[in-house]
Amino acid sequence: MSTQDDKAKEVSADGAAGPIILxxxxxxxxxxxxxxxxxxxxxxxxxxxxxxxxxxxxVEAVEEGCESCHFFREDGSFSGIPKLAQCVExxxxxxxxxxxxxxxxxxxxxxxxxxxWLVYARQPDCVFFSHAAHVKKAEMDCGTCxxxxxxSEHSRVYEENRITGYSRDIWGKNISxxxxxxxxxxxxxxxxxxxATKEIKTDVETLPWPINWLPRPYxxxxxxxxxxxxxxxxxxxxxx
Amino acid sequence: xxxxxxxxxxxxxxxxxxLDECTGCGACMVACMAENNVPFKEDESNKLDSIAWMRxxxxxxxxxxxxxxxxxLPRPCMHCEGEHGHSPCVSVCPATATDYNHETGIVSQIxxxxxxxxxxxxxxxxxxxxxxxxxxxWPEGSTKYLSPNVSPRMRGVVxxxxxxxxxxxxxxxxxxxxxRTVLEEDEYQTSCTQACPAGAITFGDLxxxxxxxHQLAKPDNKHGGRPGNPNVFRLLERLGTxxxxxxxxxxxxxxxxxxxxxxNEDFAKNYRH
Numbered sequence: 001m002s003t004q005d006d007k008a009k010e011v012s013a014d015g016a017a018g019p020i021i022l023x024x025x026x027x028x029x030x031x032x033x034x035x036x037x038x039x040x041x042x043x044x045x046x047x048x049x050x051x052x053x054x055x056x057x058x059v060e061a062v063e064e065g066c067e068s069c070h071f072f073r074e075d076g077s078f079s080g081i082p083k084l085a086q087c088v089e090x091x092x093x094x095x096x097x098x099x100x101x102x103x104x105x106x107x108x109x110x111x112x113x114x115x116x117w118l119v120y121a122r123q124p125d126c127v128f129f130s131h132a133a134h135v136k137k138a139e140m141d142c143g144t145c146x147x148x149x150x151x152s153e154h155s156r157v158y159e160e161n162r163i164t165g166y167s168r169d170i171w172g173k174n175i176s177x178x179x180x181x182x183x184x185x186x187x188x189x190x191x192x193x194x195x196a197t198k199e200i201k202t203d204v205e206t207l208p209w210p211i212n213w214l215p216r217p218y219x220x221x222x223x224x225x226x227x228x229x230x231x232x233x234x235x236x237x238x239x240x
Numbered sequence: 241x242x243x244x245x246x247x248x249x250x251x252x253x254x255x256x257x258x259l260d261e262c263t264g265c266g267a268c269m270v271a272c273m274a275e276n277n278v279p280f281k282e283d284e285s286n287k288l289d290s291i292a293w294m295r296x297x298x299x300x301x302x303x304x305x306x307x308x309x310x311x312x313l314p315r316p317c318m319h320c321e322g323e324h325g326h327s328p329c330v331s332v333c334p335a336t337a338t339d340y341n342h343e344t345g346i347v348s349q350i351x352x353x354x355x356x357x358x359x360x361x362x363x364x365x366x367x368x369x370x371x372x373x374x375x376x377x378w379p380e381g382s383t384k385y386l387s388p389n390v391s392p393r394m395r396g397v398v399x400x401x402x403x404x405x406x407x408x409x410x411x412x413x414x415x416x417x418x419x420r421t422v423l424e425e426d427e428y429q430t431s432c433t434q435a436c437p438a439g440a441i442t443f444g445d446l447x448x449x450x451x452x453x454h455q456l457a458k459p460d461n462k463h464g465g466r467p468g469n470p471n472v473f474r475l476l477e478r479l480g481t482x483x484x485x486x487x488x489x490x491x492x493x494x495x496x497x498x499x500x501x502x503x504n505e506d507f508a509k510n511y512r513h
Contacts, residue, residue, distance in 0.1 A: 075410070126352045132412075132413040133412070133416050234341070235339060235348060236350065236405060240405075
């Protein structure tokens with residue numbers, strides 16, 4: 001009896017192995033496709049900017065580059081996306097025949113209504129970011145974090161994470177979280193890449209030292225936030 | 241580079257509160273709550289639930305008329321330095337959610353790191369820390385009046401006074417724009433300091449001899465920041481927490497109320513510094 005039973009089992013196992021492996025492979029493929037292709041599509045909603053903005057056209061027309069519209073206020077705060085008043089300085093009436101400009105003038109300028117721009121780089125509420133410290137003090141380029149946005153002809157689609165409500169620019173376009181350029185992601189790790197590794201001392205107190213290429217015997221940091229490299233006590237620098 | 245010569249040491253922001261001038265009006269508490277998005281509760285009298293980064297206490301000398309006397313004592317976070325930044329709360333935090341910043345002397349609280357174990361609340365001898373038992377509930381429309389510079393806290397985290405650290409950051413932004421790295425005394429002031437109608441609160445850098453707080457408290461950094469002014473004292477001085485909030489009073493019973501003394505201790509003789 002027992003030998004017959006064993007035989008029967010072997011036969012059924014042999015016959016089922018093919019379909020089980022196939023089922024496993026198909027299942028794996030299905031979950032991979034779902035995780036890498038379908039889920040990101042479901043996770044992010046696609047939104048269009050209210051006005052399609054041409055950066056190239058504007059950068060050519062203004063004199064001071066990015067800071068013509070994205071400027072610092074006198075109190076040190078950064079204006080970010082310009083308010084209507086800034087645009088009206090040039091666009092009181094439509095200057096061309098572009099349908100986007102006409103729409104902008106008719107819908108927003110004429111009614112005195114602010115354009116509800118979608119902010120690609122908006123950080124979560126707990127993040128404090130100082131443009132003054134990075135652009136003025138550290139003299140970083142806008143493009144290091146924002147990329148070549150000044151060379152775009154059209155506003156790209158704004159993708160919003162349906163769960164968190166944050167822009168996809170924070171996580172990055174690549175769903176695996178990998179990136180090639182500094183401006184492709186805006187997560188805390190990306191900030192930390194400079195802040196935890198780079199030794200940039202801006203304010204140092206030194207004694208006169210005649211030989212430039214020899215390391216100085218006495219070098220001491222002074223003043224506030226003298227180092228870019230932050231230690232554990234520095235959470236409060238970027239978190240509020 | 242020029243301004244570096246002026247003041248090289250790390251900053252140690254602190255406060256001197258003149259208890260003789262404090263009228264107990266509570267303007268500092270209100271200003272603090274508004275400035276820092278502190279949630280209010282349906283029943284604010286429930287002290288297990290309500291949150292006040294700055295709280296005004298009432299002290300009495302326990303005597304009857306005509307010697308009866310009262311004193312109001314505003315209590316923010318003391319931003320204890322301890323020894324080399326080992327403040328009571330910082331040394332117990334398992335999440336590094338609170339830390340002592342050696343550049344400013346401010347004890348931080350990172351709400352997104354905190355997981356609500358409340359060790360720090362047990363460690364704080366000043367009851368300066370509060371736990372969010374509930375998510376904040378803002379009345380309809382009032383979220384528009386919240387400060388964008390301070391993130392509101394969620395349920396399950398601890399919060400406390402930050403010496404209005406966001407004001408420091410904003411002041412630094414202005415300084416960077418103007419090519420400076422050093423702040424003037426009046427550029428960074430806490431909300432309670434500016435709100436006090438009696439001018440009882442003074443705020444500034446305790447390490448900077450030009451700042452008023454230094455001149456009032458005369459802190460002795462070699463001896464744990466002990467005040468050099470005989471009218472100035474700190475709360476629970478003998479615990480060695482090295483707080484950065486100094487109190488000033490000309491009345492001896494008030495100064496004596498700042499710490500626990502044995503009945504047979506001669507306060508006047510031993511603790512007038």
